[in-house]
Amino acid sequence: NLLIDAQSRHGLEPALTRLATSIGDDAERERARAELLQTLWLIQSGHGNVGTGLSHALAHQVGAICGLNHGHGSAIFLPATLRLLSASGRIAPHRAALLAKAFGVKEDGHPIDAVIRRLEALRDQLSLPGRLAEVGISSLNTGPIVTAVLSDPTIRASPGAPITREEI
Secondary structure, three states, X not given: OHHHHHHHHHHHHHHHHHOHHHOOOOHHHHHHHHHXXXXXXXXXXXXXXXXXXXXXXXXXXXXXXXXXOHHHHHHHHHHHHHHHHHHOOOOOHHHHHXXXXXXXXXXXXXXHHHHHHHHHHHHHHXXXXXXXXXXXXXXXXXXXXXXXXXXXHHHHHOOOOOOOOOOO
16 A cells, blocks of 8 residues: 555654653653554555554463563564565565665665564664563473464454464
């Protein structure tokens, strides 16, 4: 959707640059949070017209079953989901290039790899977890989680062929 793509691209850059300054205890934090609220409104205004995909389905279901905070779930699952979608050819090359451009990363090799590195660097800068073990989840009964993820309606928005049980 051209309108939603434009809103997302326009909102992504300030979100990426202001997230780090939105933590802490000074006046800059308050300015950053005010800007981030406006950016979130811009990005989320079209949210009902597009889906969120596999990473959100994972965050929803691991959150519900294991008590994982949704933001932590996104920090953990988004890079892994992008790796899967890229490796399986589900991300169209022109979409990968647009995403890399929106993230302000140079395409040295595959654009999604650069996006993932940027996401992981931001996650580390914000001291967010990158693995389930970092939030106290050391083992999972994956059967019920996989079943729940496959039935989560957000998974249908993942690009390309439907996500399989084995991929999850």
